[in-house]
Amino acid sequence: MALLEVHGITKRFGGLVAVNSLDVSVDTGHISALIGPNGAGKTTAFNVIAGFYQPTEGKVVFDGMDITNMRPDQVCKLGLTRTFQVVRPFRGITVLDNVMIGAYNRTNNDKIAREKAYEVLKFMKMEKLANQIASGLPIAGRKRLEIARALATEPKMILLDEAMAGLRPTETDEIIEVVRDISKQGIGILLVEHVMKVVMSLAENVLVIHHGVKIAEGVPDEVVQNKLVIEAYLGEVTTDAAN
């Protein structure tokens, strides 16, 4: 059984079907990507999986547990956490405190939480920034902080919502390495990403959704050749235009 199994989740907002009977499965230590044009329902799917929304239909099973109706903090305790597309650092407090808040997920002990936080900051190459107020970080730093906090919760799996959007190419490459290292530790990763370079170089399995429906799934190289996928991104390809 896979670590994360999403069975036919549907999320409706009034008349709008944001996600339509979506199936996803991610294994321990594997990287999957969820891609699709703007408004395809990727972030909504994340919100359902991580417990921020209740699905209209379907269920989410994590590590053998039905987490469909659990709150985000309960889901996090079980080992599934997420980052946000628009980074949300706790602005008024230090980077260290930000990461410690994640670390407190597994301990009540201040010393253990602090050690864990330093360990994660070191892994993210941020230990020099520990005492800086989080609002002072540049965007790349905030994205790193977002991942650091998630890691400090000691997850079995992380949902990364556009962790690389808005970064320069060199910064993107660094985060790609970080994500790969995280995966090597046996942590499952599901990422939503617009930067195709990231998807191509990281993901072992790619799901493409469009208007809330899964239109393709497979290894990256196959998926980008898929006619439906190309149409979803570029509009219908007529023979004229192709010529």
Place this chain on the structure above:
Amino acid sequence: MNNEMTKKSDAQMPKSALHRWLRFAFVDWEQTQLVISMFILALLALTPLVVRSPYYMGIIILTVLYAYIGISWNIVAGFAGQLLIAHIIFVAFGAYTTIVLYNNFGVSPWFGLIASGIMAALLGAVVAFITLRYGLKADYFALFTIATMVALKALFLKWEFVGGAVGMGLRIHEPGFAKMIFQNKEPYLYISLGLVFLGLLAQYLIYRSKMGKYFFAIREDEAAAAALGVNTSLYKTYALLIGSAMAGIGGGFYVMYVTFVEPPQVFDLALNVELVMAGPIIGGLGSLLGPLLGALVNKPLAELIRGFLSVTRSGSSLIVYGSFLILAILFLPRGLSGLLHDAYLKLRVLIYKEEKE
């Protein structure tokens, strides 16, 4: 600020007592704030040596009480970021609990204070339950607390058992420690200083703990906090229970000191601003030193303005006081403790430079 590395370097041998003291005070800003607070408390404890006038002593006692109530609000509004505007309802509940228990049942106010804390915390639990059950946040939460205040005022005005519209006056018997009734003002000062001491300590311990960090996370971003495993409902409830219980105890002492309580006086937004909100805002909301520093400015200033203007221009004191608050909000967004923090950072650099040489 909690830098491990600077802490390690602090473990090296200090040179002298003064140096050791300086090092302790400058380990980090939180510790510095605690040291400054205790220094201020010590000075306040010495005021009876120089202040002879009961009028001025009364202002000092209320200043100290305001600091304590300010701390209780700071934990909810400053740490956990909850817009608990009408915090005074908990003070009022505490005041009524202590006076009713004393007047009607002869219960010692010392136990009355504890009962006040419990009663106020129960009200806090009700507020927490309803606001969380119906998902009231930010502005709606604020409005809910104000509406609760208005409703409670109407209720207490009609409730004869607690004196109705007339309110309740303390049945003054012979002074005595067990009755918390004293001829001189000094005992009141020391009781209020004791409350502030405990309040400051609680505030510091919360700030440093997991609970404090979780409060900050909720204040800064609830959704992000939830994603990191923070049970936001539970910790918001904790914040409310702690803040309301502390305010209730303060209310109990308040009624023993002013000796009467009536609905229009305690269920009142103007008093709420002066008693609860002005201090922490002037001093720096969310900081450890804010409520105390703010109260030191706020209460004497409010009294001075009232004293000067009530004779010549009756009613104009609130205009002056309000204008002062507006200026403080506009020009001191981080409060007085923000100014001190800047000075601290500069001084710290100096002290550590000196040690390296």
